[in-house]
Amino acid sequence: MAYTGSYQAQVFADGGSPFPFTPKGLEEAARRDLPRRYFDYIAGGAGRERTVAANEAAFGRWGMTYRVLRDGAAADASTTVLGTPMSMPVMLAPAGVAELAHPEAEVAAARAAERAGAVQVLSAVTSASLEEVARAAPQGRRWFQFAWPDDEKLARSLIERAEAAGYGALVVMGDCHVAGWRTRELSSGFFPFQHAHGLGNYISDRRFWELAGFGSAPEDRDRLTPEMIEAAASTWNRVFTRPALLPADVALLRSWTRLPIVVKGVCRPDEAARLCAAGVDALIVSNHGGRQLDGGVAALDCLPPVATAVAGRVPVLFDSGVRTGTDVLIALALGADAVMIGRPWLYGLAVGGQAGVEHVLRSLREEFTGALALTGHRSCASLSAADIVAVAPPTDPGTPGKGATS
Numbered sequence: 001m002a003y004t005g006s007y008q009a010q011v012f013a014d015g016g017s018p019f020p021f022t023p024k025g026l027e028e029a030a031r032r033d034l035p036r037r038y039f040d041y042i043a044g045g046a047g048r049e050r051t052v053a054a055n056e057a058a059f060g061r062w063g064m065t066y067r068v069l070r071d072g073a074a075a076d077a078s079t080t081v082l083g084t085p086m087s088m089p090v091m092l093a094p095a096g097v098a099e100l101a102h103p104e105a106e107v108a109a110a111r112a113a114e115r116a117g118a119v120q121v122l123s124a125v126t127s128a129s130l131e132e133v134a135r136a137a138p139q140g141r142r143w144f145q146f147a148w149p150d151d152e153k154l155a156r157s158l159i160e161r162a163e164a165a166g167y168g169a170l171v172v173m174g175d176c177h178v179a180g181w182r183t184r185e186l187s188s189g190f191f192p193f194q195h196a197h198g199l200g201n202y203i204s205d206r207r208f209w210e211l212a213g214f215g216s217a218p219e220d221r222d223r224l225t226p227e228m229i230e231a232a233a234s235t236w237n238r239v240f241t242r243p244a245l246l247p248a249d250v251a252l253l254r255s256w257t258r259l260p261i262v263v264k265g266v267c268r269p270d271e272a273a274r275l276c277a278a279g280v281d282a283l284i285v286s287n288h289g290g291r292q293l294d295g296g297v298a299a300l301d302c303l304p305p306v307a308t309a310v311a312g313r314v315p316v317l318f319d320s321g322v323r324t325g326t327d328v329l330i331a332l333a334l335g336a337d338a339v340m341i342g343r344p345w346l347y348g349l350a351v352g353g354q355a356g357v358e359h360v361l362r363s364l365r366e367e368f369t370g371a372l373a374l375t376g377h378r379s380c381a382s383l384s385a386a387d388i389v390a391v392a393p394p395t396d397p398g399t400p401g402k403g404a405t406s
């Protein structure tokens with residue numbers, strides 16, 4: 001058994017860890033450490049949060065069998081997606097306003113990801129600008145979330161900045177054409193953007209300041225007056241996203257950038273096929289962690305039909321409900337090339353800043369690598385549906401009928 005150099009070995013040598021090892025323990029520690037309204041913003045979902053619960057429960061309907069008499073030292077979790085190498089098929093999902101979890105927010109997450117060899121997908125709505133994040137972890141690999149602004153010059157400015165700062169792909173936010181019905185936010189009355197949280201990429205943008213009526217972007221963010229902050233928040237509210245984003249826009253985006261285009265939020269096989277035909281470079285099966293549509297099908301149950309429709313034409317990524325290394329293995333066996341985690345890294349950030357996110361990533365890598373070895377694999381590539389067994393029937397996401405496709 002290979003303990004040397006492992007995270008387990010380090011924890012035992014240290015006589016324990018300040019951070020919890022179970023998903024529930026991590027969530028509870030974050031709940032304890034954060035102001036209630038901040039925790040609720042992060043943990044919450046839409047409506048009665050049935051989809052949030054379904055996302056996690058769906059993994060429990062799959063089991064693995066292990067293979068015996070194998071070389072445990074041979075398992076290697078590393079992989080490459082869209083030309084981006086990663087130490088494991090687990091990425092940090094874009095999550096806005098991480099500053100609610102910890103003041104170092106996405107900068108701490110960038111450093112943790114850099115050290116763990118994981119890819120960070122940076123949200124559009126961060127406290128640090130995309131350039132500051134890139135400078136903070138220069139060896140790290142990251143993609144940029146593209147929340148398509150309702151202003152073409154701002155859209156192109158954000159893309160040019162992401163390209164210049166070395167981001168490796170654009171992840172189009174495809175599932176936020178309306179705000180979700182977030183019951184916890186409504187109950188607490190706390191909406192972070194009203195308090196100018198998460199505007200780092202905007203207040204550093206020349207075009208954004210033109211739109212806000214202030215000429216050019218300020219050199220020094222600390223010198224923003226309260227009036228400027230108010231103007232920024234209301235301008236952001238107006239231009240953050242285009243209400244309509246259509247499949248035909250993929251071609252327009254393609255004409256603006258050389259970066260791979262990834263669409264996040266795909267749940268239906270018919271849409272996946274259409275997006276492949278429209279020329280996207282990868283898809284992310286996701287229901288936004290249950291934050292948008294309550295009662296939506298568990299994201300994991302959408303994965304096999306989407307993977308079948310894509311038929312290997314482009315990589316398929318997955319998020320919503322991934323909590324453990326064995327969850328990662330199940331998602332890969334069901335057709336994902338890699339997964340992303342949302343709340344787990346925010347909880348890690350809440351309880352320990354950079355060290356907390358590192359703990360989450362190292363734990364996932366080690367548990368996943370172990371699961372890879374125990375199921376008899378040396379690498380992610382050989383995982384398939386043959387590695388898992390349905391121990392209860394998945395809910396059926398349905399086969400889309402004629403006329404139900406747009």
Ligand SMILES: Cc1cc2nc3c(=O)[nH]c(=O)nc-3n(C[C@H](O)[C@H](O)[C@H](O)COP(=O)(O)O)c2cc1C
Nearest residue numbers: 042093094095096123288289319320321341342343
């Ligand atoms: C606090 C929070 C903020 C988020 N912000 C964004 C965002 O800015 N853009 C986006 O595409 N998804 C956002 N998401 C969704 C995540 O990218 C991801 O789809 C989701 O968290 C995955 O589910 P999980 O939390 O169960 O891992 C956010 C999620 C959370 C919890």
Ligand SMILES: O=C(O)C(=O)c1ccccc1
Nearest residue numbers: 095096125176193288291
């Ligand atoms: O909180 C979210 O899930 C999210 O994606 C978001 C992003 C920007 C504005 C509002 C919500």
